[in-house]
Amino acid sequence: GENVEQHPSTLSVQEGDSAVIKCTYSDSASNYFPWYKQELGKRPQLIIDIRSNVGEKKDQRIAVTLNKTAKHFSLHITETQPEDSAVYFCAAESYNTDKLIFGTGTRLQVFP
């Protein structure tokens, strides 16, 4: 079945440094890859997404890259700030099944 692996499970960085979170997916029919941010006690919220016909997408300090051959995609946050501290989830959706499958999450802590 479909599977999405996410690493690392926790990540601590100093304010101003960059943070990278990596995911791999198993279903070669996956064609949509969103990233969600979840603050403590809140709902997950979409921060950026990428479709399989694009290799990279940027939105201010956030960027996502996709390597379809290796079935890898990554989230890059530059110039991190304390308010970036949260749990981040990657996900992959297959055009065969319409299921959106999530990774297990990365807890990012940004220290001032």
Place this chain on the structure above:
Amino acid sequence: NAGVTQTPKFQVLKTGQSMTLQCAQDMNHEYMSWYRQDPGMGLRLIHYSVGAGITDQGEVPNGYNVSRSTTEDFPLRLLSAAPSQTSVYFCASSAGGYSNQPQHFGDGTRLSIL
């Protein structure tokens, strides 16, 4: 627009009881889904629906039933609650699974089974 509304926000049940978690959206979204969130396990898909009258199983469907009689509503039923179903439940909707649209989540229901 209220977005995705889940009720109740909190619930405590005894083992063996049944209940229905409600989910409603006012965005005319075709695609709706239910996830459970447990510590260290991310969000796991329980059931989903690509439109009224159509439902399908996700990763962890056992012990749960769903139906989709209208576009707006997608209730999740626990038939006989078990302690393993203690979790936070999120409902989500999107404009269409076929077109890979972003999913919008509700605020969640925190369910404890004693």
